[in-house]
Amino acid sequence: DVVMTQTPVSLSLAIGQPASISCKSSQSLLGTSGKTFLNWILQRPGQSPKRLIYQVSKLYSEVPDRFSGSGSETEFTLKISRVEAEDLGVYYCWQGTHFPYTFGAGTKLELK
Amino acid sequence: QIQLVQSGPELKKPGESVKISCKASGYTFTDYAMNWVKQAPGNGLKWMGWINTQTGKPTYADDFKQRFVFSLETSASTAYLQINNLNIEDTATYFCTRSGSGYWGQGVMVTVSS
Numbered sequence: 001d002v003v004m005t006q007t008p009v010s011l012s013l014a015i016g017q018p019a020s021i022s023c024k025s026s027q028s029l030l031g032t033s034g035k036t037f038l039n040w041i042l043q044r045p046g047q048s049p050k051r052l053i054y055q056v057s058k059l060y061s062e063v064p065d066r067f068s069g070s071g072s073e074t075e076f077t078l079k080i081s082r083v084e085a086e087d088l089g090v091y092y093c094w095q096g097t098h099f100p101y102t103f104g105a106g107t108k109l110e111l112k
Numbered sequence: 113q114i115q116l117v118q119s120g121p122e123l124k125k126p127g128e129s130v131k132i133s134c135k136a137s138g139y140t141f142t143d144y145a146m147n148w149v150k151q152a153p154g155n156g157l158k159w160m161g162w163i164n165t166q167t168g169k170p171t172y173a174d175d176f177k178q179r180f181v182f183s184l185e186t187s188a189s190t191a192y193l194q195i196n197n198l199n200i201e202d203t204a205t206y207f208c209t210r211s212g213s214g215y216w217g218q219g220v221m222v223t224v225s226s
Binding site for chain 2: 041047050060092094099100101103104105
């Protein structure tokens with residue numbers, strides 16, 4: 001199975017600060033289709049996960065543009081340009097290239 | 113709008129079975145596969161597998177091949193997850209999530225306790 005390793009485990013930031021989360025996969029997530037199925041989701045406290053980014057860098061329509069995703073092959077990054085209160089929760093990367101799909105362990109974003 | 117609405121919380125005893133539902137609306141049910149994801153208390157997310165909503169064929173991750181059954185009621189745009197012979201380790205929240213476009217249900221908390 002593809003192991004997804006997220007760092008850091010937690011982040012404590014003030015509103016307005018930038019955030020960066022790393023996600024590394026144990027094998028390349030570039031699929032035979034030429035697409036890389038690396039996704040980011042946010043789980044706010046007590047809620048179900050919400051979609052953020054798909055195929056490394058594509059934001060879903062409702063996601064604010066302070067979020068961005070980048071990377072390729074095995075190394076990926078989620079960035080928030082300026083953290084807002086609604087951004088707190090646990091961020092997960094997950095891959096949909098190889099079966100079984102696998103998730104990172106999560107990065108908890110707390111507000112300072 | 114697209115929604116996945118799941119059934120309510122369940123409290124079961126070890127050895128019993130549970131069947132939870134995921135009702136889709138706002139799109140053509142058979143256009144997208146449905147995945148199931150487990151989240152044990154305080155833990156991360158684990159993909160259980162998926163079901164082809166056109167053919168009904170399920171695919172299970174290795175840890176979920178023995179007591180877990182994915183099924184459909186296509187006429188009702190509903191996917192089901194059944195867990196047989198429940199044990200304490202099945203205590204978790206179970207999410208359905210649609211393939212493509214990242215929609216998630218609200219989750220179903222299943223508690224297994226004697």
